[in-house]
Amino acid sequence: MDLAKHWRQRAARYRLEGQRHRSSGALRFPPEPTLGAEAEQWEPYVLSGAGTVYSFTVVRQAPTGQEEQTPYILAMVKLTEGPLVTAQLTDCDAQDITIDMQVEMVTRRLRDLGPDGLIIYGYKFRPRLG
Amino acid sequence: MQPVYIVGTGHTPVAEHWEHTALSLAAEALRGALGPIAPEHVGALYVANALGGAIGVQTQLGPAIAAAAGMRGIEAHTVEAGGASGGVALRQAYLAIAAGAYDLVAVVGVEKVTDVLDGRLEAGLALATDVDWEAVHGTTLTAQWAMLMRRYMHQYGYTAADFAPFPVNAHANGAANAAALYRFPINIDKVRAAAPVADPLVMLDCSTAADGAAVLLLAGERLARELPGPHIRVAGSAVATDSLALHSRPDPLWLGAAARSAAGALRAAELNVSDIDVLELTDPHGIAAALALEASGSRRARRGPSAGPRWRDRAGGSDAAGDRRWLQGPWRHDRRQRHLPGDRSGAAAARRGREGAGSRRARGAGAVPRRHRRDGSNSHFDRRIGQD
Numbered sequence: 001m002d003l004a005k006h007w008r009q010r011a012a013r014y015r016l017e018g019q020r021h022r023s024s025g026a027l028r029f030p031p032e033p034t035l036g037a038e039a040e041q042w043e044p045y046v047l048s049g050a051g052t053v054y055s056f057t058v059v060r061q062a063p064t065g066q067e068e069q070t071p072y073i074l075a076m077v078k079l080t081e082g083p084l085v086t087a088q089l090t091d092c093d094a095q096d097i098t099i100d101m102q103v104e105m106v107t108r109r110l111r112d113l114g115p116d117g118l119i120i121y122g123y124k125f126r127p128r129l130g
Numbered sequence: 131m132q133p134v135y136i137v138g139t140g141h142t143p144v145a146e147h148w149e150h151t152a153l154s155l156a157a158e159a160l161r162g163a164l165g166p167i168a169p170e171h172v173g174a175l176y177v178a179n180a181l182g183g184a185i186g187v188q189t190q191l192g193p194a195i196a197a198a199a200g201m202r203g204i205e206a207h208t209v210e211a212g213g214a215s216g217g218v219a220l221r222q223a224y225l226a227i228a229a230g231a232y233d234l235v236a237v238v239g240v241e242k243v244t245d246v247l248d249g250r251l252e253a254g255l256a257l258a259t260d261v262d263w264e265a266v267h268g269t270t271l272t273a274q275w276a277m278l279m280r281r282y283m284h285q286y287g288y289t290a291a292d293f294a295p296f297p298v299n300a301h302a303n304g305a306a307n308a309a310a311l312y313r314f315p316i317n318i319d320k321v322r323a324a325a326p327v328a329d330p331l332v333m334l335d336c337s338t339a340a341d342g343a344a345v346l347l348l349a350g351e352r353l354a355r356e357l358p359g360p361h362i363r364v365a366g367s368a369v370a371t372d373s374l375a376l377h378s379r380p381d382p383l384w385l386g387a388a389a390r391s392a393a394g395a396l397r398a399a400e401l402n403v404s405d406i407d408v409l410e411l412t413d414p415h416g417i418a419a420a421l422a423l424e425a426s427g428s429r430r431a432r433r434g435p436s437a438g439p440r441w442r443d444r445a446g447g448s449d450a451a452g453d454r455r456w457l458q459g460p461w462r463h464d465r466r467q468r469h470l471p472g473d474r475s476g477a478a479a480a481r482r483g484r485e486g487a488g489s490r491r492a493r494g495a496g497a498v499p500r501r502h503r504r505d506g507s508n509s510h511f512d513r514r515i516g517q518d
Contacts (some may be wrong), residue, residue: 009262026374027361030375054382057328059268059275063253074273074328076281076377084377087265099284110266111212115336120266 006120009104011044017104018083020045029083049105051079051125058094065111077125093124102128104126131228135354138163138347146515147341152179152186152242152376153198155343160199162236163336167357169200173232173348177208179238182252190435196237212258213271213412215239216344217369224367225349233353240343251339270416272336274376276328279417282383283330290330294321296416297334311340337414353510366401368394388425403427453484 011017011031018029019042027045028080034042056075059066068074073089075097084124089097103125140162142155149512156177160169177192184435192206209219216239223237243251256265259274283289298318304310316334322331356359370390396403409428409500413419 005262015273055277056283057272057273057280057331058326059270059328061252061270061272061327062268063256063265063270064249065253067249069268071267073270074277076277076382084382085518086269086375086377088268122266124267 003118006113006118009122015108016047016049016085017044018047019043027081027083029079029085047081047083049079049123050128051077051085051095051103051105053089053099053101053103054078054084055099056089056094056097062075065113068112072095075103077114085123088124089126090124096127103129132230133351134224134227134364135143135349135351136346136364137357138165138167139345139468140164140182141309141344142342144311146244147242148244148342150242152182152188152191152240152343153195156195156238156240156345157199157339158346159240159343160195160236161235163347167347171234172201172204172236174204174205174223174226174235174237175199176219176223176226176237176238177206178210178217179208179241179252180210180212180215180258180504181241181243182208184257185250186242195240196424200235203313213414213430214369219350219517220346220367222401223346227348227350234349235348236341237346237348239345241339242341243339243342255339260378263377264373270328270329275417276331276414278376278383278421279332279415280421284419285383290332291318291322293335293416293420294322294411294418297321300413305415311338325332331415331417335415335506337507366395366399368392368398370394383421385421385425388422389427397466402506456472470474 006013006060012029016033018027019031019050022041022043023117026097028042028045028079031044033039041076051089054076058071058072059074060071062072064068069088073092073094075087075089077085077087079085088108088110090106104127106126107121109119110122110124111118113120140159142150142159147155164172175192177195179191182188182191189209191210196202196204196206201401209215209220216237219237223235226232226235246254252270253265253317256270258271259265259269272441273371279290279293283292295318298316298321301312301314301316303314305315307313321332321334324335326332327336327365348364349357368391370384370387372387373379379386392403403426406428409423409426411422413422416458
């Protein structure tokens with residue numbers, strides 16, 4: 001995982017910036033490359049970060065690089081604006097989570113790639129406060 | 131397009147092959163498939179392999195295996211399509227024969243995964259997800275199936291125990307398969323008492339990645355009639371894809387690629403799903419089998435997770451036979467050929483399948499749709515020469 005790869009995604013990772021279609025108003029996240037004239041129709045759009053849990057699991061057999069967080073809660077979150085996003089749930093225990101529960105985006109450390117590597121930050125979701 | 135026949139099969143056991151490399155496993159399976167046929171008669175070699183780069187730290191398996199198996203210099207390359215690699219490689223071989231480019235080609239699916247510890251294996255498998263938007267968050271393939279299973283349970287009112295008949299059925303069949311990884315029966319209580327892997331999936335809901343190789347030889351009609359039988363005609367074949375990221379699909383519970391490839395292969399074979407007597411699925415978990423059954427039209431959508439009578443994997447499925455993943459296309463077709471009438475145990479298994487399915491098909495006919503989630507999905511329908 002190199003520097004440019006993560007730097008490129010800073011807008012989406014740090015402020016959940018997706019895309020909005022200028023004509024139809026359609027929203028999408030993650031942002032996607034678009035070819036031809038249609039590319040100009042998609043403008044950056046920052047999503048609210050509010051959503052509900054579509055589904056979730058507790059990962060107990062983790063890939064290399066995630067050991068220190070294991071077990072962790074992985075979820076698919078249905079954003080209020082429509083798109084589904086995959087992310088970890090944080091600041092909660094698995095037994096407190098239910099499908100359709102309200103959550104909100106927070107910025108957390110995703111990975112620590114070691115003494116010579118990056119510390120990667122990005123979005124996770126926590127139970128909605130208040 | 132000329133008719134295409136499967137004229138030879140071979141495979142190694144699915145196991146932890148400490149003494150073997152990917153090359154030696156592939157060469158052993160190729161020797162078994164070729165039998166008396168000299169390797170120089172093979173025009174092209176299609177190698178299905180998804181983890182050679184990530185785990186074996188070796189690419190270019192096509193020329194390497196060709197040289198190791200006495201086919202140095204022929205057209206040979208690797209086909210990588212995640213869990214669909216085996217089926218997609220078979221599709222490439224099928225097209226080469228159908229187009230008349232070669233008289234005889236070989237497909238070998240091979241993986242050597244037990245050289246690394248679990249963390250590296252999970253990371254290698256997770257490369258089949260969208261690494262920028264899924265894997266970076268700690269997503270694994272098992273975790274994705276777990277989320278689909280939980281959503282299915284929530285949306286349609288099932289429990290985790292409702293999925294237990296899938297591994298129970300797989301182990302019952304795997305116990306009779308000499309090449310299977312696990313050859314012991316289990317029951318529903320044992321399944322639910324197993325340790326969690328990715329809730330609600332537990333250990334016995336999950337297949338084990340293991341080493342092995344499997345081969346199919348494909349030939350055109352003229353050569354097929356010269357070679358000793360039995361042979362299977364590939365009546366229909368199709369491949370389809372879907373978005374890499376699960377969250378980008380309109381309904382994550384609908385395996386669109388499986389639906390399109392199954393429909394395409396049936397259309398090519400001029401068959402309906404109701405014509406099918408025997409169905410084999412990619413089933414790393416029960417939820418995968420349930421969703422594949424629904425997508426293929428073999429069962430009405432949302433009818434529930436329990437293994438219906440139509441579904442039988444006589445080889446033991448992924449759960450008992452071992453997760454062969456990228457060699458599944460060739461491996462399953464090999465098992466299928468062994469199970470066609472002519473082989474005593476296979477005839478019994480096929481008969482059970484037909485009885486369970488309430489067959490309307492003539493004796494001896496069979497069909498093997500193959501489907502895979504993620505970046506590829508493929509289906510092939512086979513018919514045996516002279517039997518249907």
